[in-house]
Amino acid sequence: MEALAGRTSVRHYKSQPVEAEKREQVANAFRLAPSARNLQNWKLLWVESPERKAKLRQASAGKSAMLEEAPAVLVAVGYSQDVMTNSHRVDTTDISIAMSYAILEAYELGLGTCWMASYSEEEVKKALGLPEGISVVAISPIGYPAEEKTVRPRKPLKEVFQVL
Numbered sequence: 001m002e003a004l005a006g007r008t009s010v011r012h013y014k015s016q017p018v019e020a021e022k023r024e025q026v027a028n029a030f031r032l033a034p035s036a037r038n039l040q041n042w043k044l045l046w047v048e049s050p051e052r053k054a055k056l057r058q059a060s061a062g063k064s065a066m067l068e069e070a071p072a073v074l075v076a077v078g079y080s081q082d083v084m085t086n087s088h089r090v091d092t093t094d095i096s097i098a099m100s101y102a103i104l105e106a107y108e109l110g111l112g113t114c115w116m117a118s119y120s121e122e123e124v125k126k127a128l129g130l131p132e133g134i135s136v137v138a139i140s141p142i143g144y145p146a147e148e149k150t151v152r153p154r155k156p157l158k159e160v161f162q163v164l
């Protein structure tokens, strides 16, 4: 609950690199997430090459500077665009869960993240040389925060929860 309430989106980062051990712990949190039929048709990419980060920034609709400022960018990709019985896509559902695991673990390790949807999927794929048939479901910079924490409000429980 501390991580759930304490995590916030971080949009400014120190250049200090993330230790290999922490990188692996974040990846391991992603790996442990549940997925439909346990298929795990996903991969978490840790992008740290300055050239690739610059290309990712160009692929972001608002040219988000945080993608270059952060020492690394998480890019979560899916290998199946199948639709489940409920007609929702398996990749968006599975990878949203796994990315949440990674982001919460990152918070516990003192790292900031910011879930991002403002990017062109085609341009990200081009930037990273990803083939057809792969979807880019989520992107987030990751690194040590270089800003004061801002806690953003949530709707009250009675507005978003109902016992039937």
Ligand SMILES: Cc1cc2nc3c(=O)[nH]c(=O)nc-3n(C[C@H](O)[C@H](O)[C@H](O)COP(=O)(O)O)c2cc1C
Residues within 6 Å of the ligand: 007, 008, 009, 010, 011, 114, 115, 116, 117, 118, 119, 150, 151, 152
């Ligand atoms: C699906 C999704 C997409 C988002 N896309 C962006 C984005 O493109 N750029 C950005 O700066 N923040 C983005 N955010 C961050 C949200 O603005 C942020 O989570 C929200 O304002 C709540 O703030 P908090 O994360 O600090 O609690 C996104 C968040 C989610 C969950």
